[in-house]
Amino acid sequence: MIRILANDGIHPDGQLLLEEANYEVDTNKIPQEDLMEKLQDYDAIIVRSATKVRKELIDACPRLKMIARAGVGLDNIDVDYAREKGIKVINTPKASSLAVAELVLGQIFSLSRYLYQANRSMPETGNSEFKQLKKRYAKGLQVSGRKLGIIGFGRIGQELARLAMGIGMEVLATDLEERKVKVYIQPPAVENASLAVELQTVPMERLLEESDFISIHVPSGKDLITAKEMGRMKKGACIINTSRGGVISEKDLLEALDSGQLAGAALDVFDNEPTPSAAILQHPLISATPHIGASTLEAQRYIGLEIADAFIDFFGE
Numbered sequence: 001m002i003r004i005l006a007n008d009g010i011h012p013d014g015q016l017l018l019e020e021a022n023y024e025v026d027t028n029k030i031p032q033e034d035l036m037e038k039l040q041d042y043d044a045i046i047v048r049s050a051t052k053v054r055k056e057l058i059d060a061c062p063r064l065k066m067i068a069r070a071g072v073g074l075d076n077i078d079v080d081y082a083r084e085k086g087i088k089v090i091n092t093p094k095a096s097s098l099a100v101a102e103l104v105l106g107q108i109f110s111l112s113r114y115l116y117q118a119n120r121s122m123p124e125t126g127n128s129e130f131k132q133l134k135k136r137y138a139k140g141l142q143v144s145g146r147k148l149g150i151i152g153f154g155r156i157g158q159e160l161a162r163l164a165m166g167i168g169m170e171v172l173a174t175d176l177e178e179r180k181v182k183v184y185i186q187p188p189a190v191e192n193a194s195l196a197v198e199l200q201t202v203p204m205e206r207l208l209e210e211s212d213f214i215s216i217h218v219p220s221g222k223d224l225i226t227a228k229e230m231g232r233m234k235k236g237a238c239i240i241n242t243s244r245g246g247v248i249s250e251k252d253l254l255e256a257l258d259s260g261q262l263a264g265a266a267l268d269v270f271d272n273e274p275t276p277s278a279a280i281l282q283h284p285l286i287s288a289t290p291h292i293g294a295s296t297l298e299a300q301r302y303i304g305l306e307i308a309d310a311f312i313d314f315f316g317e
């Protein structure tokens with residue numbers, strides 16, 4: 001029997017598919033430091049971003065035939081090394097794109113209307129402070145008509161463009177290569193109706209200078225956005241990062257927020273996950289979430305089902 005360790009969990013529907021195909025699926029989390037010994041008893045491992053599958057672990061587990069990333073980013077897996085050793089490595093590139101794009105849209109609304117700040121203040125508000133808070137948060141921005149800059153115009157970036165144009169935002173996108181992409185805006189209430197808009201990528205400099213909100217959707221990379229790029233951004237713009245920690249310099253971000261160059265930031269990913277710096281988490285102008293971009297019931301279900309299908313394709317029923 002094929003034994004699979006789903007070390008960061010798997011949606012029950014994916015697990016059921018695998019079990020119906022006679023696979024044994026173990027969802028009891030094994031701490032990273034014990035994996036070297038315990039993973040030796042399994043044919044495959046399924047991980048999210050928490051478990052790291054590095055060279056040493058791969059070397060210690062000769063029975064391992066498949067590593068599945070239940071999600072997109074493969075930065076926690078030594079992919080090339082695993083493949084050199086004949087181990088199949090897969091991920092689920094599309095299943096969570098909409099979930100991430102929806103989180104970004106939520107953060108755009110949260111930043112533009114101070115929702116994250118108001119939520120922090122309201123529980124301690126008595127009669128007298130209510131009016132003060134009403135005044136403090138009275139200068140919200142209308143999102144419709146504002147410019148959204150999308151850095152990294154792949155699956156998530158395009159999904160976000162579609163949602164943002166649907167609420168009347170103007171979209172600018174940039175990517176490593178020039179690209180012209182058709183984005184289909186579908187008003188949910190109108191069946192079979194969609195409006196195709198062709199979006200041509202622009203140089204990064206233009207995007208930085210013109211956007212009111214900037215959202216980053218590149219795979220990874222160190223310091224893509226530093227003081228230099230933040231200095232080019234419109235004064236009072238907001239930045240959102242759901243890609244990977246390190247892509248934005250956290251130190252430079254804190255300075256840009258403190259100086260008033262940027263008005264706010266929303267972060268789902270951090271340097272030093274799972275223990276981001278207190279300066280970031282406690283900053284009054286940062287709306288932080290604990291790496292939940294892919295964490296909707298729907299996305300995790302699609303991921304689980306896609307992973308199960310991939311296993312059955314690879315190992316057979």
Ligand SMILES: NC(=O)C1=CN([C@@H]2O[C@H](COP(=O)(O)OP(=O)(O)OC[C@H]3O[C@@H](n4cnc5c(N)ncnc54)[C@H](O)[C@@H]3O)[C@@H](O)[C@H]2O)C=CC1
Nearest residue numbers: 072073152153154155156175176217218219242243293294
């Ligand atoms: N917060 C979360 O829970 C999640 C985060 N992610 C992150 O989002 C990333 C993006 O996902 P997808 O859109 O599916 O990837 P994708 O591969 O479809 O798109 C990435 C795009 O970024 C572009 N790119 C790469 N480097 C760039 C640079 N320096 N400047 C401009 N463009 C650049 C690529 O050419 C590509 O078009 C993932 O790699 C992952 O790290 C993905 C899912 C969930």
Ligand SMILES: O=C(O)C(=O)COP(=O)(O)O
Nearest residue numbers: 048049050071072073294
């Ligand atoms: O899929 C990705 O790249 C993500 O960052 C999602 O991470 P997670 O599976 O939620 O730990």
